Amino acid sequence: MNSQDNLFSDKQRKQLLLNPYLGAGNFLQFAAPIYPVDCQDSILTDMQTTICEGESIQSLSVHSLATLAGRWALWYRQQGVESAEPVAVYCDDGLNYIIHFVALTAIGAVPALTNGKMPVPIAAAHFNNISVKYVICDTDRCTEIRERLNPGIEAVDLATVSLGKEELEKEHYFVHSARSPVMITHSSGTTGIPKAVILHHEQWFHGIRDLLKKPHAQGLDKYLNALPTSHNSSIAFLIHCMLSGSQIMLASQRDGKSVANLIEEYSPSTVVAFPQTYVELAIKHADERTFSSVNTWVNSGDAAHEVHIRKLVKHGYHFRGSKKIEGSQFVDGLGSSEMGHISFHVIHTPYTANYGRCVGFPQPWVHAKAFQKDGKEVPTGDVGMLGVKSPSITPGYWNNSNLTYKSRIGDYWLTGDMVSIDKDGRVFHVDRISDVISTEAGPCYSLLTEEYILAGIPELEECTVVGIPAGADSPFSVPVALVVCSDSRATEKDLLSAINQHLTDQGLPAVTEVRIVDHQDIPKGITGKVLKRTLREQLLNPAKSSRPAAKPASRSKSRRASSRSAKSKSTA
Structure with a gap:
């Protein structure tokens, strides 16, 4: 990868950075001319990606990305997609997200890149909420989501699109201003309709530009991206790699x-x-x-x-x-x-x-x-x-x-x-904020508690702390720790004693109960975050859990949190 790493001279990088028009919505228009016409593929995946009828790929060069995006940009323009109009992309991980991000921003439209693991009913509610014009998806998702979309929103199976070879002419590319919207990203949707986060041309590019200002460090020539390829962080790293001459592998x-x-x-x-x-x-x-x-x-x-x-x-x-x-x-x-x-x-x-x-x-x-x-x-x-x-x-x-x-x-x-x-x-x-446990003795901060439990009990592989009601009429909750333990001889009683001794030594609230679980017993969302709300519901409802419901405690034995890194006084 040394040849790829040395594609850009320091002078060329500086010229890019000094360009006042460079931003998230037009980065490829300025980066592509720097690459040699015959440059190697620098965006790789470990899976084939169907990009339109009769075409699938597993890697892209900067120039082939620009060509494919130009073809799709012309298709979108022919379908009547206008600037500032949101279009959803909802498919498997792969190369489609970056292709459609570049294509849609080329005409000033707003790509709503959506994690393919989001359940169809939640995704449909998200698309209806933001009033997209199209939902670009693969065959299975297209079939399932069509009937859930509001009138006027069309689901398009990208495998059935006969994409022409012509590209959008460069003179018809949209000219972005600092506040042009260039992406709608989303929260997980575990507590309702996903929050639709707006990203602007200049605002979102600020952090990327700051990274590019730093000297190109040794040993940073090959990236493995294990983020969802729809996520704005994933797109940001792809932009960074293309503007710094690095290769990137997208994990499916x-x-x-x-x-x-x-x-x-x-x-x-x-x-x-x-x-x-x-x-x-x-x-x-x-x-x-x-x-x-x-x-x-x-x-x-x-x-x-x-x-x-x-x-x-x-x-x-x-x-x-x-x-x-x-x-x-x-x-x-x-x-x-x-x-x-x-x-x-x-x-x-x-x-x-x-x-x-x-x-x-x-x-x-x-x-x-x-x-x-x-x-x-x-x-x-x-x-x-x-x-x-x-x-x-x-x-x-x-x-x-x-x-x-x-x-x-x-x-x-x-x-x-x-x-x-x-x-x-x-x-x-x-x-x-949503996960702080309000105990009778004061707040218990679940992430901080998990940190010290894992650091102090070496046989624990994973730990999640949630609160359950302290009693039927109590306004307070008590902390319960669900742990994955590598020592098969450990008992919940022994772990409760060891954990609480360690927490007490750190000046943190004790937990009321410890449960030994398997990794799969801890529910996680589409990006891998623990779904603590779901876990709390499962603990209190045996119908949703393979284990008996947790018993509410009559009184919390927790003490007010105080440690080197967080004082006890909560002001949330």
Whole structure:
């Protein structure tokens, strides 16, 4: 890959970055001319992708992407798709998402890239809510979703589209402004109709441009992308790779075994994934597989747990300047579709110890505060609702101005996270607002509790903490820990004692109950996040769970949380 890595000179990269018109909606128009006409394929997959009637591919060069996108752009224009009009893409992982992203933005339309694992009824409700003109999908999804769409929305089976060879003429490409919408991404939809997050041409590109400003580091020439290919983070990494001359492999399966296989076969220098993929890699494969090619693991979304990070950074290498150091680096942090980019980050290596739910410092362009519900800042070190002010923040939600306004305090976007910020400016992510457990003794932060349980009880592979009612008439809840244990001799009683002793030593609330479960017993969403709401319902309803319903406790024995990384006073 050295030839690919050296495609762009520093001068060419600088010219790209200095271009004031370059953004997420037109990046390929400026990047493609830099590549040689006969450049190798740099976007690879491990599956065949049907792109239209009679055509399927497994890889793309920058120029073949531009050609295919140009053909589809002309097709969309011929169907009457106009600028600022949303069009949904809903299919299997593969190359279609990046093709249609480029095609739709070329005419100024707004691609609503939607995870193919989203259940059809939820996807249909999402498309109806944002009023798309078309839903571009594969055969199975097309058949099932048609009858659920509002009148005027047409489902198109891309395998039946006879795509012409002509491309949209360059002079007919849309000219984007800074605030042109270039994508609608979405939340998981586990609590209702997915939130439709708007991304703008300049706003979304801000983080990508910042990455491109950095010197092209050694050992970052081959990426393995284990994110859903519909996700805005995945599209952002594809844009980054094309603007930096790097090769990228798109994984069609994101489970630990499939990704471990690809690491050994493809030998990537950088792996990009959501936390659940890293959990599976760490607990099932890190001790048995060879990940010697990996320089950097990039975690997108929520912060990862220390116990899993440490297993991964033992592999591979990283550079300090020009010196090659044993052990890889894990770039952790906190980001979301609404933040537009990873807004906080911290780098872990075998020689660092910034854990305890630390997500590092804000990016240089990010301002962060922790708020009370009344809009006042909390004292330094106390826990509050995370508010972020940044040029990369979403302008809001499509067709939902009410939710947009509710998500702001002044100039700060409320991310839905609970954090504490210490005197040095380090941010500690202790929970999601919706998952904080209100106990009689004070708040229990479930993510923080999970972090210390996993760090203190080495035989545990996975841990999820949720709250159940403390009693029929009680306004409070008690924490229950569901754990996956590698020691078959361990009992729930013994683990409860060991866990609570460790939590007490850390100044954290005790849990009322421990349940030993299998990995598959912990429900997860389309991006691998634990569905705590679903889990709470299962614990209280035996009809939804293979185990008996949890018994409400008469009184919580939890104590108010206080630790090095999060004080007890909650202001959510």
